[in-house]
Amino acid sequence: MIDRKLAPEFKAIDNINLIRPEHTKLDNGCNVFCFNSGDQELVRIEWIFSNLRFDAAKPLLNMAVNTMLTEGTRTLTAAQIADKIDFYGAFLQVDYGYENSQVTLYSLNKHLHHILPVIIDILTNSVFPEKELETFKRNQQQKLQVSLQKNDIVARRDFNKAIYGDTIYGLGASFDNYKSLQRNDMLEHFKKMYQPANCTLIIAGKIEPDALLLIKDTFGNDWTNGEIAADITQPEIQPATELFYFTEKPDALQSAIRIGLPTINRNHPDFQPMQVLNTVLGGYFGSRLMANIREDKGYTYGIGSGLNSFKQGGAFFIATEVGADVCRSAITEIEKEISLLKNELVPDEELSLVRNFMLGSLLGSLENVFSHADKFKSIYFAGLDYDYYDRYALTVKTTTAVKLRELANKYLNFDQFYKVIVGKY
Structure with a gap:
């Protein structure tokens, strides 16, 4: 029996062992890293893309394109995408960061053959429908209006602008930035950025051999390189002179x-x-x-x-x-x-x-x-x-x-x- 009157023994942390991935580079240039561990038949797959070079004239393209990836393709509406993912008990989300944007899928191994065709469709055929784009712009402007009433958010925006200048790190979106988003610009941006040579694919969980083969086949053979190399360089940071x-x-x-x-x-x-x-x-x-x-x-x-x-x-x-x-x-x-x-x-x-x-x-x-x-x-x-x-x-x-x-x-x-x-x- 444990004597609960005694505190647990203190032990120093000597070393920390991290699981290291297996690495494969597909013929189309996509890097694949696999963390095969765990007992549950669950995998998390992340398609991570380096953001394109920041353009101060069109500052929201990286964010807007990534956020709207699931709003429709040439063959599927946003509702159909959501229904297909939900039907198989999977979870799909898109995340935007300063330097990378990603698509993340959680799924059981046994359902991947149903879900991966939806993902490859999103990564190759997203169309950013005008109706959904207008809704996106309106919703983001409303969120911005609320955010600008909060002192801490205004302070963070002003601080980042001073520290990082006219770069992606210093961006504080304006109402006009959202208003100026154009579907044609987004389609061009999407074509340049979402290509296998600009993708790092990270798979984690209990990865069945058949599931891994399916993933590599789908995103190796059915996904071709873009015609134009993605420009992922970024402008030099120039902090403000005013303190x-x-x-x-x-x-x-x-x-x-x-x-x-x-x-x-x-x-x-x-x-x-x-x-x-x-x-x-x-x-x-x-x-x-x-x-x-x-x-x-x-x-x-x-x-x-x-x-x-x-x-x-x-x-x-x-x-x-x-x-x-x-x-x-x-x-x-x-x-x-x-x-x-x-x-x-x-x-x-x-x-x-x-x-x-x-x-x-x-x-x-x-x-x-x-x-x-x-x-x-x-x-x-x-x-x-x-x-x-x-x-x-x-x-x-x-x-x-x-x-x-x-x-x-x-x-x-x-x-x-x-x-x-x-x-x-």
Whole structure:
């Protein structure tokens, strides 16, 4: 019998074993990665496409084309696509990101021969019907109207625009951007982007041999290369010269604060120790920003910091919403916490807690084979290998308080922070 009066034994995390995929490149240029694991007859298949080069004159094409992939093909309406997927108990979704767009299918192996023809039809024959396009534009404009009433969303848009400039990362869609979407532009964009040479196919789950053969046959033989190579290069990031942005809302009860600066991405050797520093400052519920500004001062319900990592660069940011009357005081306290990191060593007990939290979070995020595939995507699309995670565990365990102080002085110059405030100041 377990003695429930005794706490479980504490055990350090020595190493983290990740499932590694089998890789095949099909004749049409499509890369296929298979994570074969699990007991249930379920597979997740992801078709991931690199977004085309950002065009400031037509900034929404990547997002709009991906979002409307399931709105109809030459042979199927949106309703027919949904009915076919639902009939076999499968689930289909499309997801858009700054750098990649993807189509994701969850299905039982035994139903794939019914469902995959629908997917290949979507990836080769989507037509973006005018009626559905008008509905999409109208719905997105309504969502935008609601979003722009929220201080935190306005602050995030303004911050990204300042940090990333006229790139996909800095895009803040406008009503006119949606209004100017044209079906012909979307069809041309679709033809260039959704082709096998620009696709990474990731399969995870209990993959039956017949199912794998069917997938490779369908998306290897029945899917031909496009006539034009996809241009997936992106414009260079040019941050703004202005550092302070204030949008006044006289009736606001809360002010949204978003501050930070451009910094390194995960390809830089300092990125992993910077993740440790970020966790100390504002990366978890027990962080210094939470302890000071939420628990001690009561200025906010929540505050946090983070590191964005993209192919062309990254950013460090702090985000919160505080009472409008304490906005300046909150910023003063944020600066104080950064100053402490630059001038004092993090105590051993606090650093030990952060290390355990970070390693435990990584281990806890690997709950199934899909999670392992997600970890792979993070490194694969950044041009990294699995030694990234080996180094991560070692870095978390060995980064010293002295190193954290050096990093704070190197990267966290508060005078160079972009400061965005929406509400009262």
